[in-house]
Amino acid sequence: MSSQSHLPSVTTKTVPGPAPNGMGNGLFATTDIKVGEDVVHAKVPFVAVLDKPRLDDTCSACFGKRQMETGTELKACTGCRIVKYCDRTCQAKDWKFAHSLECSVFQKLKPQVLPNNARALLRMVLRTWKGKYTTQELGVFTNLETHIQDIQESQAHLDRLNLTSKAVKSYSETNMTQEAIMAYAARLDINSFNLTTAMYDRIGLYLHPYAALINHSCDYNATVGFDGEELFVKAIRPIKKDEQIFISYIDTTTPNEVRRKELSERFFFDCKCTKCTKGTDTPEDKFTTTPKDPSTLETAEKQALELLQEVTKSDLNPEEEIKKMESAMQILKQTSNWPLTRQPYPALRDQLILSLLSINNFSKAFLHTAIRYLRIDPVLFSPAHPIRQLHAWVLAKLAIYLSQEGFESNSKEASLIQQSELNFHYVLWYILADLASRQGESCTVPSFKRLVGANFAQVHNEFKANGMDPSTSKAVVSAEWKKLERLVQVALDQE
Ligand SMILES: [Zn+2]
Ligand SMILES: [Zn+2]
Numbered sequence: 440m441s442s443q444s445h446l447p448s449v450t451t452k453t454v455p456g457p458a459p460n461g462m463g464n465g466l467f468a469t470t471d472i473k474v475g476e477d478v479v480h481a482k483v484p485f486v487a488v489l490d491k492p493r494l495d496d497t498c499s500a501c502f503g504k505r506q507m508e509t510g511t512e513l514k515a516c517t518g519c520r521i522v523k524y525c526d527r528t529c530q531a532k533d534w535k536f537a538h539s540l541e542c543s544v545f546q547k548l549k550p551q552v553l554p555n556n557a558r559a560l561l562r563m564v565l566r567t568w569k570g571k572y573t574t575q576e577l578g579v580f581t582n583l584e585t586h587i588q589d590i591q592e593s594q595a596h597l598d599r600l601n602l603t604s605k606a607v608k609s610y611s612e613t614n615m616t617q618e619a620i621m622a623y624a625a626r627l628d629i630n631s632f633n634l635t636t637a638m639y640d641r642i643g644l645y646l647h648p649y650a651a652l653i654n655h656s657c658d659y660n661a662t663v664g665f666d667g668e669e670l671f672v673k674a675i676r677p678i679k680k681d682e683q684i685f686i687s688y689i690d691t692t693t694p695n696e697v698r699r700k701e702l703s704e705r706f707f708f709d710c711k712c713t714k715c716t717k718g719t720d721t722p723e724d725k726f727t728t729t730p731k732d733p734s735t736l737e738t739a740e741k742q743a744l745e746l747l748q749e750v751t752k753s754d755l756n757p758e759e760e761i762k763k764m765e766s767a768m769q770i771l772k773q774t775s776n777w778p779l780t781r782q783p784y785p786a787l788r789d790q791l792i793l794s795l796l797s798i799n800n801f802s803k804a805f806l807h808t809a810i811r812y813l814r815i816d817p818v819l820f821s822p823a824h825p826i827r828q829l830h831a832w833v834l835a836k837l838a839i840y841l842s843q844e845g846f847e848s849n850s851k852e853a854s855l856i857q858q859s860e861l862n863f864h865y866v867l868w869y870i871l872a873d874l875a876s877r878q879g880e881s882c883t884v885p886s887f888k889r890l891v892g893a894n895f896a897q898v899h900n901e902f903k904a905n906g907m908d909p910s911t912s913k914a915v916v917s918a919e920w921k922k923l924e925r926l927v928q929v930a931l932d933q934e
């Protein structure tokens with residue numbers, strides 16, 4: 440039942456229409472949509488650019504999709520030496536799409552490299568000027584709101600947009616007015632998505648005017664993912680014909696006040712979604728018991744958030760990051776009122792896992808990833824959610840690593856895992872089997888699904904080569920799973 444929208448590169452089961460609650464336009468389902476199905480699939484971006492640090496290690500044409508499959512070494516454009524590509528195929532594709540228009544500008548500005556938003560704006564302006572967009576594409580884009588009125592209330596925001604558009608006007612040497620360029624910049628600011636890899640790592644900025652029509656809800660029914668330059672919006676819940684499609688613009692696991700502040704400051708609206716109308720009467724705001732003295736909880740939250748900010752905003756070494764995250768988690772735990780699933784507790788653990796992985800502390804990372812998989816994600820995310828699948832994948836990778844490489848000799852965590860007598864092969868088989876069996880109803884993108892499928896097949900075949908089939912020995916697998924659950928409890932008690 441999917442159909443082409445009036446944009447040739449977009450396949451969708453939606454149609455635009457006026458949305459209630461002053462939300463302007465939105466997208467509405469033209470048919471019933473099942474969990475995991477594509478709601479919108481855009482093959483070609485309106486604009487997509489890499490973040491500055493990614494220009495060096497990610498292909499500017501396929502955005503890492505082919506690297507994931509083949510691991511080729513990238514070659515720089517011989518003109519500007521700023522953007523890099525897998526090979527001539529990727530290079531030729533991007534040259535034709537836009538790089539032929541911008542390469543000389545990049546050369547002139549060297550050694551300066553423009554930030555992501557200026558490179559995106561330059562691309563859009565040059566492609567518009569050279570007639571590379573279709574009339575329909577430009578039509579949908581110019582109909583997007585600019586929120587210039589709201590932006591004018593913040594001088595800093597206005598100055599920033601002014602500066603970027605002035606610069607892009609002069610670099611591009613176009614005859615477009617600066618006002619028109621500024622309107623482009625404002626639309627980019629408010630409508631762009633985080634471009635991510637198939638493994639959900641952020642790598643850049645992405646804009647598609649049709650996908651930009653999707654409104655926000657903290658109680659969303661669809662999620663966004665990328666596979667190379669292709670965008671996928673998939674249903675995370677069953678969606679009925681005529682229902683409005685919603686995605687989340689922000690992290691919706693945070694408490695009511697945090698969500699509403701972020702939405703109003705960054706996107707200029709007052710959220711009236713079904714979750715926000717419940718006020719603080721949702722799991723995001725709940726504590727394990729009603730606190731006797733709420734001010735101790737506020738103080739703990741403030742201290743924990745400050746520590747998290749210190750780690751995400753500054754350049755500390757991983758050991759310092761780990762120390763800060765662990766002390767922030769202690770502060771929350773000592774309130775004896777803070778659920779593991781209430782923010783910022785999960786965010787602290789996520790950051791801790793990243794820091795542990797960066798120094799190859801795999802035993803400790805395994806314990807925290809197992810806690811996240813068993814105790815946190817089932818509360819925060821529905822089974823089809825890509826974040827949940829991604830976290831399961833990280834746990835599987837750690838199980839593979841520990842089963843092959845063994846443990847570091849003298850850590851507390853390594854001995855804890857060894858005492859549990861966990862058989863990593865069975866645990867690994869179970870996680871991958873579970874992931875593989877959910878593929879059809881999952882919101883992950885095709886490259887991610889292929890990777891999971893290939894790994895599961897490999898692990899399963901290894902068992903078979905040894906004359907075993909875990910799918911027929913359920914008792915053995917479930918005994919191993921109980922060991923994992925016990926291990927998680929012991930690890931939590933010792934935190
Ligand atoms: Zn490539
Ligand atoms: Zn170039």
Ligand SMILES: [Zn+2]
Binds near residue numbers: 656658711712713
């Ligand atoms: Zn909301």
